[in-house]
Each structure stands twice: as structure tokens, then as C-alpha cells.
Amino acid sequence: YGLGTTFTPTAYSTGAFVKLGDNEWNQLGGKDRFVPAALGISGPDESNQIGIPFVSRPFVMAYNTELLSAAGIEKPATTWDEFTEQAKKLTKGDQYGIAVAYKDNFDPWKYIWGMSIQAGNPIIDGSKVRIDDSITKKAYETYFGWVTKDKVVDPSSVGWANPQALAAFAAGKAAYFPMTSPLSIPALDASAVKGKYKYALMPTVPPGESSNPSGGKPAASILSGDNLVVADYSKQKDLAFAFIKMITEKDVQLNYFKVFGQLPANQEAAKELETNEMIAPALESGAKSVATPFSGAWGDVQLSLTNVVVQSIPDLSSGSVSDANLSQRLKDEQAKSQTALDRAKK
Structure with a gap:
């Protein structure tokens, strides 16, 4: 499922989505492939996260x-x-x-x-x-x-x-x-x-x-964008994580930006756009964004x-x-x- 960042706390409160541990992050290619600020509303703390950053829309x-x-x-x-x-x-x-x-x-x-x-x-x-x-x-x-x-x-x-x-x-x-x-x-x-x-x-x-x-x-902005979550009741969790890994790869994220104008959550892709003078302020805003309170x-x-x-x-x-x-x-x-x-x- 795709969720707006500010809806993630509500989704978390249902208990219906997979909590991301080391195994899940490894399936996704590692937590460090994502822009650090984008992880700010993935869960109430680093040990309890459900949201995988997909795109960023800082203001x-x-x-x-x-x-x-x-x-x-x-x-x-x-x-x-x-x-x-x-x-x-x-x-x-x-x-x-x-x-x-x-x-x-x-x-x-x-x-x-x-x-x-x-x-x-x-x-x-x-x-x-x-x-x-x-x-x-x-x-x-x-x-x-x-x-x-x-x-x-x-x-x-x-x-x-x-x-x-x-x-x-x-x-x-x-x-x-x-x-x-x-x-x-x-x-x-x-x-x-x-x-x-x-x-x-x-x-x-x-x-x-x-x-x-x-x-x-x-x-500089609310932490704005979309997170992806995997339903805890899914019988195809591995396939879901494989799909998310694919669409958060650097090249796919850059192409998504080119087509839709949504900033990447992939750290390598975001870094590549830093030389774009028009986009650079938005990337800086994303890095200086603060998450709204993580509460249901x-x-x-x-x-x-x-x-x-x-x-x-x-x-x-x-x-x-x-x-x-x-x-x-x-x-x-x-x-x-x-x-x-x-x-x-x-």
C-alpha cells in the first residue's frame, strides 16, 4: 500500500502492517539506501517502523x-x-x-x-x-x-x-x-x-x-511524501518487498522523477539531482524537514x-x-x- 507520510501513524496504530526488522531492510537493499530524513515518519522510533520511503515532496x-x-x-x-x-x-x-x-x-x-x-x-x-x-x-x-x-x-x-x-x-x-x-x-x-x-x-x-x-x-517543511507498507496478512510478503526494492532503485527513482516530478527517496538518486539548480532547494528542504507527531x-x-x-x-x-x-x-x-x-x- 502507498500512504501519505502524515497518514502513516494512523496505519501504524492498526497493527495491520509488517514491522521492519533487519531481515526486511536487507530484502530492500538496506536502510542506508534511503535519504535519512525520509525515514523520520516510518514509525514511532527506529525499532518500530512500517513505512518504506518511496518519494519525497518537501515544500x-x-x-x-x-x-x-x-x-x-x-x-x-x-x-x-x-x-x-x-x-x-x-x-x-x-x-x-x-x-x-x-x-x-x-x-x-x-x-x-x-x-x-x-x-x-x-x-x-x-x-x-x-x-x-x-x-x-x-x-x-x-x-x-x-x-x-x-x-x-x-x-x-x-x-x-x-x-x-x-x-x-x-x-x-x-x-x-x-x-x-x-x-x-x-x-x-x-x-x-x-x-x-x-x-x-x-x-x-x-x-x-x-x-x-x-x-x-x-x-523547512513537514516531512512530506509517500511511504510504502506491506500488509501483515499478506501471503506474498517476499514478493512485495522485492517489488518495493525494484521501484526504489536509483535508476527507477530518477526515471520516476523525470516523468512525475516526485523527488527520490533513494539517497544515491537524490544526490545525483543536487547539481540541478532548480531542484536543489527542494532537496535541501527535504533534508531539513521535520516529521509531524507520530500519533494515531x-x-x-x-x-x-x-x-x-x-x-x-x-x-x-x-x-x-x-x-x-x-x-x-x-x-x-x-x-x-x-x-x-x-x-x-x-
Whole structure:
């Protein structure tokens, strides 16, 4: 079976998939053939793994080289505060600093989790959920502030999904397009910004800070991609592992990248792509990715992080999200997520 990385903890909690020991890794050609960071969400620890990395989809940001140069910006921002300040310089007329998609089903929670983990809040901290933590509240305030306070995104983005944000960047209407990947290359190379864009790491320092505070991790992206798992009830386990070994070989992975644009999980294949200037930032992001918490409750927690944004869309459309409304939404989702975590730990 193929699983998205963030679904792997849920699959693990069922107990329905083969745990990978020395014998299984040997059948696959060895654990060391995979990019080390890609193994970060294969299981709760190195002794209890079910996920075999297949492809990697780390997130980066695209930026318009001409717009940054015209604004006197020498290099992309590395902190979220710097990112917001640069976006202000890049916003004028119908051109905005950032293209984001507030109504996307997948993007919003990644910003919040990323800013939170960078500041030291993993969201699930042992037996406690920390959605209503001041760190995470600051993340929402920053993310919402781009449209309500800083005015650096198109007001229409409150209703956008990711393809609409991509279209705005592709039309030259935005200088930055965060939370994307090299999968956007075909669209961008067929657009007005062909030859005028590059990728860079998204900021790795949280809002309000000039460096990561104690406990904070400079996460460039969630650990994103696909894992492969083998059902414990399978009568053809050896055949399944042989197939997985074949499709994670260097040459096969490079060909898969060429056809589908998915980055290799095979370490040799990934290293070969490091000389590709366009792809290199995504490979670096993959190496600096941090896994979301390995918990069977993560799906519910992720949904709660998204729900805060969904419930705030009407407020964003009207131009502001009050402190009272945001605090109440965080409190409500905290309770739901804590219940999910308590249930998962029983």
C-alpha cells in the first residue's frame, strides 16, 4: 500500500502492517539506501517502523527574481518577520508580496504547524495537545495578518485553493508563492514567469524571533511524501518487498522523477539531482524537514488546525479576526484534539 507520510501513524496504530526488522531492510537493499530524513515518519522510533520511503515532496517557496531585484531585495527571507517585511516592499497596485490559499484543504495547517515547531511547540507534546498555546496563537496571527493587517496578499485569496495561488504567481501578480514544490515547474514554465523564478527554503525562524528559541526546530517543511507498507496478512510478503526494492532503485527513482516530478527517496538518486539548480532547494528542504507527531490522533489534530482557519474565513473576508474569536476557536479545537489524543492512547 502507498500512504501519505502524515497518514502513516494512523496505519501504524492498526497493527495491520509488517514491522521492519533487519531481515526486511536487507530484502530492500538496506536502510542506508534511503535519504535519512525520509525515514523520520516510518514509525514511532527506529525499532518500530512500517513505512518504506518511496518519494519525497518537501515544500519550498517560489519567488519572482525580477520583482525581488526591482525592490532591491538581494535574497529571499529566512525568517517569517523578514518575509512579511519583504512582502510589504513587494506589494504595490495589483501586485502582491505573497500568493497564499486560505481556503485550500491542505495548505493552511502546514503554515501553523511549521511556525509552531520552529518556536518549540510540536502541537502534540507527550500526552498533551498544545493548540491553544500562545506560540500557535502567534502563528495564526501572523498567517491571518498577511491579509487583515499587512495587506500583502490579494484579498481574493481568502477564497482561493492552491491552484489559484499558483495562477496568481504564474501571472506575475505575486512575488512569493510559498508552500509549493517542484511539481509546479511545468505550470510555471508555461507561464509569464518562465525564466524569472527560482525556489528557496521557506523561512525557518518563527514569527517574532531572529533565531530559533530553545526547543525550536528550524523545520523547512513537514516531512512530506509517500511511504510504502506491506500488509501483515499478506501471503506474498517476499514478493512485495522485492517489488518495493525494484521501484526504489536509483535508476527507477530518477526515471520516476523525470516523468512525475516526485523527488527520490533513494539517497544515491537524490544526490545525483543536487547539481540541478532548480531542484536543489527542494532537496535541501527535504533534508531539513521535520516529521509531524507520530500519533494515531494526528489526523484529528491536523483537522483541528485546519478548522480554525475554516471558521475564520468569514472574519478574514470582512477584514479582521478578533482576539476573542481566535482564542475561542483555539480553545474549542484544543478540547476536540485532546479528546482524540486521549482516545488514541487508550
